[in-house]
Amino acid sequence: MVFRLLVGGIPESFQVRHADPWGRHYTLCRNPDHLEAVPKKEALRRGNWENARAGRTHCPHGHAYTPENSYLDPRGFRQCRTRRAERIKSRRVPPAV
Incomplete structure (x- = not known):
């Protein structure tokens, strides 16, 4: 919601992720400068499941x-x-x- 209001729309099949250069994913961070929309495939690639x-x-x-x-x-x-x-x-x- 924060991303849509402050940054803009989220393209189809994209996910909003925390843009951390070290690959950590902070689910509670809502700073719009720290969020980015990435394709689902990229979001999964970044996750170390x-x-x-x-x-x-x-x-x-x-x-x-x-x-x-x-x-x-x-x-x-x-x-x-x-x-x-x-x-x-x-x-x-x-x-x-």
Whole structure:
């Protein structure tokens, strides 16, 4: 919103990113001088998603990502086996009495 009001429109298929020369991405910075519109492909290139994911040692529910507790789904995303089992168990419908 700040970018649109103070800088101008955002071209189709572009994203507004923080223009940091060191590649850091500050989501709370709203200084229009620090924002730039870049193509989505460029925004993804700048993001270091593999290292960010690899650096996580625990799932969002606090279970450790150990080799025994990690599951790689068909899309290539790592999942916590403990949490996955909890989700599957909670979906089961108890037998009718």
